[in-house]
Amino acid sequence: MAQVPFVDYLVLGDDPHLTAHECTACGARYFDRRLACASCEGREFRTAAVATSGEVRAFTIVSLAAPGIPVPFVAAVIDCDGTSVRANIVNVPPDADHVALGMKVRLTTFPVGTDSAGTEAVVFGFEPA
């Protein structure tokens, strides 16, 4: 089945990982398309692979969300070896007894749906390591 990453900074395949646009001048990293660096005004970026494991620096358990989003779910900020990543924490009961600040997690990928052309979209999350 054809697959498409949910966002363009997710690389699928045998070794799924995230990539960032890294400023060649100051090393600041961004996940979105950039014209310039917000840190140093640099204009050149290279593609940098982001560590696939990290530590939960902040989280919340969202119980009220937009229609169509299954709740509750855990939203978090993961410190991946110095690069902060926004993601859901998955494969764990979404409650404060099972998710903790400082918890070690690793990247995982999973399908979120198939479109009318039969292409499967794949998103990333982090699961307990």
Add this chain to the structure above:
Amino acid sequence: MSSGDVWILGIHMTKFGKHPDQTTVELAAEAALGALADANVHMKDMGILAAGNLMGGGGMGQQLQKAIGQTGIPVYNVANACATGATALRTAVMAIKAGECDYGLAVGVEKLAGAGLLAGGSRKAESDTWTPAGPYGAVAPIDGRIGTETMPGVFAQIGMEYGHKYGGTSFDLFAKISEKNHAHSTLNPKAAYQKRFTLDEIKNDVMIAYPNTRPMCSANCDGAAAAVVVSDAKLRTLDPDQRRRAIKISASVLTSDPWEEACQILPNVNTLTRNAAKQAYEQAGVGPEDLDLVELHDCFATAELVHYDNLMLCPEGGAVDFFNSGATWRDGSIPVNVSGGLESKGHPIAATGIANIWEVCTHLRGEGGDRQIEGATVGLAHVIGLGSACGVHILEKAGV
């Protein structure tokens, strides 16, 4: 000899709550006319109008003029998320500081009753084929799939991040902050909600985004606030009664967030608030220990905690101990949000950054009634608009 200071001559806040029978413009007009009457001046005296409103479709300043007085003065319609009201006030202050006029009017108004979630709460339908689009090359909206964009969720993480950095936070702690503000609201007849909650009631209420339950979230409501500001030189020519009630704006500061690692992943509301506070204390020549009361941006209980630290009301990393000491209750050493805060007074977005200044001025004037902080002479008002913008004003009772 003029000091170059700018003063609040008149200020007014409508009751916050549900106003189904008033339009947004009528609410703004009520606040503006109230501020003009409080100052004992008229629209024809004003040299600038700055108006803030986010949900009303634009052009609020001109619509307000058509309701209460079209005099041809410059109008600035400002938008700065939840810091919109403070930005409107600061715009009028800057015009006076620049010597362009002696009087300015700043207004903030919003109708939000029943609005629900304000970000991440609505999404476009997903298309029937996955097509990457936008700066993240996303095939569908990322809110909920890759973290959360909802305000309760974002600010929940901001509070949790503080806990990760310094320790000591818990569901109980954040609920206790909310308990304080709801208790304070019982003395404020202009608050949208005046109900006192027990700690258990707060914790057992509907969970929105852990650890924020519903009473720990700012209350969407309708409301408006307005202020008339005046130059020092003009104030000196006015009647003793006007001069006696004038409140000095000892500091007026607006900041945005400097780049830091992670600031585009989870908004950093800390650095820009700390930067604004530092500038404000320096401008005013006062320190946190001089403050008699603080109105800070408790859009969520989790946010109030971090701002104790950001505004330097406590040593760095010491917000939990500071709160647990009782310092921020109305009988504590630095009462915080004696109005009830955004969690109970309500948060009509663009009005908030002037309403908090009204609260401080009311105490400095000794007109706080049942909730008066006795002998208050210096106060601070703080707002954060996510994105981010931070407004800090320090206000002082001072004779002229």
